[in-house]
Structure formats: structure tokens, C-alpha cells
Amino acid sequence: MRAVSVEDLWWRYHASSEWTLKGVDLEVEKGEFVGIVGPSGAGKTTLCLLVAGVLSKSVKGVCKGKVELFGKDALRTSVKQLSEEVAIVLQDADTQFVTMRVLDEVAFPLENFGLSREEILERVSEALEFVGMSGYEWKHPHELSGGQKQRVAIAAALAKRPKLLILDEATSDLDPLGKREVLSVLRKLREGYDVTAVIVDHNTDDLVEFVDRVIVLEGGRVVADGDPRAVFSRIEQLRTIGIRIPQPTELAFRLGAANSELPLTVEEAVKALTPLKDRLRLLDGEVLENPSRSERLVSFTDVTYVYEDGTVALNGLSLNVWKGEFLAIIGPNGSGKTTMAKLMVSLLKPTSGSRGNGRRHQSFVSNYAVFQSGLRFPKPGLPARLRYRLR
């Protein structure tokens, strides 16, 4: 049975003169896992929302063509009717939380569908267990990492027992650990859950591991549709479009492997590259000397920071940052990276310990930049902009 059938679909937003989708044709079979890739603005999210049946009813626009979801006309059937068959997980984990507790979030759609309390609790427990979030029922969104929030969003989707699950860049905002958590859930879904999935993702390395088919969208059109190996062997075309090629594929291609032998995963790459190992050599590169440690810019001595809710973000941190150093702070979600960066630029004051910079707050913060997802800031390499101040 066909899960999704899209025929000559055109969509234009009310405020725009350009068509976002220009005659898209595609089909997804029941039980299939399909990946959709494409550059920003290619129409991936628009396509997903039209397939789910929400866009044409909620947003003003012009729509032509046909979308069928398990035999129902998705453009005309009410969202209410479709919502029992399709679930969507969006990129922004916070926005999807419509309640303030994990249990309530997963139960919310089931309450709306009028299921019995017993069935709701059973399904919630089953869905949370499936995504590895049992024991988090009473947690607040603030207390969850990005990966955990997305796993809860997936649990809320699965609790409805949908026939079609759409993940629209559900891992884009996540750190590697969060991504791994969500991907492990998708792998489990693939193995033991009767569901069809459409997954939109920029990260093709992860995508190729569990999709049956990849569809490439560009400028509102389908430019490639097929087996991942076949699609990603068109490296030059995909590069032109701006799609990230899986790294094992790219590496093998650069080393001269034939198109038919291009690996998709690391395991395949190891096999494929073994005969080519003679061509691998270490490149000579410039080794950067450590900067002279003459001027200390930041000095933390036994710094502890405790948030209002009692969370200990930093515990006895001692650290020096020297002039000229390039410092990378890495660590999983909740390890204190952002707190440390905020302490460095004096946006926070340590709960205990000392932070030596000896300058007044404002003049200090204006001369430093934090490159972090939450505090988007001037592009690297533009020192003049780093000194920019609001007057």
C-alpha cells in the first residue's frame, strides 16, 4: 500500500511571488524510510507540512496538485482526521513542548483523542520506554538536554501510533550526543515499529544509515530520487546544489574510487579504502607554536557556579586563558560550556571562587566575543566587528 503519493504539487506562499514547490512528484511506500535532502529554501519543510495536511489549511497560499496520505486527500481532509495518522517532529524542540512536563507532553494528544486514562498511561509508558526516557516523566523542558527534548517529541508522536512519522530536521540543533540519542531511536524504529518515516536532514552521514531511499530537492523540484548509493554517487551534481556528501563517500571519491564502489558508511569505507591505502600518506603541515604565555586574559581559580534551581554548572574550575590562544571548549550538553563562556565575559558572576580579569564589566565584555549557538555573534576573522559597540 502507498503511504504518500504526491502528484505535480505546486505551492506559493501568499506574500511571495515565487513558487516554493514547482511540480513535485513523489511516492512513499508503506514501511519505507525516506530521506529528503536539499539546500536551505529548497522547499523541504513546505513539502512535509503539505504532506501532513497542515500547511494548506493554516497558511495563506496558492496550492495546485494532489497529495494523498494513505488514500486520503491530504489537501482537503481535515487536520483532525489526518492527525491520527501522521505525526511530525520539528527542528525547534522548545516550541513543540506545549505543556511543562514530559508525562503531560506525551499524554497531550492522547487526551485530545479522548482515550481512556488507563490506555493513555499505558501508551505514554510504552513510548517513553521506547525512546529511553522512562524515569523522566516529571521533568520540566528546562531540565532536559536538546537530545532528550527531541526524544520526548518523538515519544509524543509515537504514542499516537501514527502510520507516518515526519522528522523535519529534528537533529539539526543538537550536539553530537543529542544526535546520537535521536538516531538510536530511529534505528530502533526501523527495526521494530510498524511505521513509515520521512526524514529531512542536512547530515547525510547519519541519514544514509537508515533510509531506503533519498529524495533530493532543489529550488522546489525533485532533482534526484533513488537508492542512497545511486543518489550519492552523483557527487559533482550534489556538490553544485550545495548538498553535503557523506564523508566516507567524499573521501573515497577524492582518492579515486570508482563511482560504483563508493562507500556510504564508515564500515563500507574501511573495506573500500583498504586497497587504496598505499595512496594514503600524512601531509606535511605547519605546526602552530604555543603562544607566548605573557599576558593572562582570563584566570579562574576554583570557580563554582550554581543556578537558582540548585544545578551545579561548574564545580571548582581552575583555568587560564592566555593572549593569542585559540581555545575550544567541548563537552556534552549540560557540562557547563555556556556557563563558563558567560563567566568569562562577565555575563555571570561566580557563586564562589575567583575570576581574575581586573577590568570593569562593560569594558571587559565589549572586547570579547562568544561564538556559541545561543549567543550568535560577529563572524570570525573580522576583528573590527568584534570591537563594535551599540551606542
Add this chain to the structure above:
Amino acid sequence: MEKGKVRTFFTYVDERYMLVRAHPAVKIVSLVVLNVIPWIIEAPAPLAFFLASLLLAASLMKAPLSKLRNYLPYLLLVAQAVVLSYVLGSRIPGNVVFIEFPWGCYVTDKTLLYMASVVLRISSMLVGSTLVFLSLRDTDVVYGLKSLGVPFSAAFAFNLALRFSALFLDDYARVRDAMLLKGAKLDAGNPLERAKLLSRTAVPLMVIAVRRMQDLSFALELKGFPPSGRRTFLYQFQWSRFDAAAFALLAVATAGVVVAKLVSPLLSFPGWPFV
């Protein structure tokens, strides 16, 4: 999270705070009553008594009074605005005229008294609302309003507004941090300069809010909201003795204030209306 703490809409509070454990309807009714009573009372002395009683009751219920300190700057800001507007722009007749302005306004003993009333009224409402909000969980809003007869969709919409105000505060903190890092001196200068700088956060906040609203509407629709048929409510709240006592106290207080206002001049402002 620290042991013994409960997450409410905006913060964490000690679970010993009695209002946290109250029936949702009690919290909603408290919120309404604590905002209505200061509107009925006009005279400064009864308002001061009401505010003192409120703080005493909160203290007896083990409310986290220290959290009120966070709202003190806002209260002072409002008080400043009230004082300025009454000093510079009122014509309340009184027994003693302290100052007369060329534009025809003047400050009398009654002006000061009325000003104090308004400040006390606003303080009472702010303190009362804060004390209730500190105890409010999202389920409380929905279940509380529903048990008072408000349709679920409307109750949930109100709840969402509160949920998103918490997210809005997070977004604001982020934008504010980014501005501080660009050297904006948000905590320096006169109030007008500060307000101007703060207004620059409006554009990014609006953009974020619009995007969130759209995503939220898609997410809600696909979660079956608003429910078309009979909806199940997962939680069942029981009435306790505390709830009954609180309800009785709120009813007596409201009735007492209304009756007192009607039958005696005690709660009215002396000399009102000023003609």
C-alpha cells in the same frame, strides 16, 4: 533539581509552600480575589493593612518571600511613574497646597495621600499575583479554569500564553546577553536611555516569537488540538481541608470588603470624588 523544590511556571519553589499543594481552582480564585480587593479599597490605611495581611498570610503559608525581592525594581519603577504623574499632572484639592506649577497642576496633602493609595494598590496586586504565580503549575491553569467552568480550549490557550511567556523571558535573556556582549550598557544611564536600548531587543524578539507561534500552531493541530469530541483529563484533583478553608477565607474577605465599602466610608478615599 534540589530536593524539596517544585518547578512552577517561572521558577522553583519549596514544596512546603502550602499554596503549591492547593487545588488548582483555589489558586485561580486567589489570583482573581487578590487583584479585585485592592481595586475596591481606596483609602491608604486599609490598603496598607491588606498588604500587611497578605504578607503575613504568605509567611504563614511558608511562601518564598525572598523571591519577591526580584520584583522590587519593577515595583519601584512603577511607583516612580505614579509619583511623577501625580506630582506633575494632578489637581486634587486638599487642605494644604505644597507646590503650584505654571501649567495649572498642584500638589496638596490629598495628592500625596492619593498617590500613596495608588502605590499601595499596585504593590498589593503585584505581591498577590506574584505569590500565586510562584505556586502555579501549568496543569493548575488548565484544571483550575476548567473546574470554574471555562472551556478547555480557552483555558489551554491561557496556559500556552503563560508557557510562552516563560520562553519569551529566555529569549529576552539571550538577546540581552548578545547586546551586552556588543557593549550595550543596559544597566547604565537614565530610565529613558535604558528604555531606548531595551526597545532594540523588540525586533529580534518579535521575529523569534512569530516563528515560534507558527511552529506551535502546526504542532498543536497535529496533536489533535482543539479536541473535537470528548477529551480525557489525565489528572484528578481532590479537595482538601486547606482548600475549603482557603475558599472560605477568600469568600469572607471579598464579601467583607464589598459590604464595608457599601455601608461605611472606612475603605473609601476621604473627599472622593474630587469635584
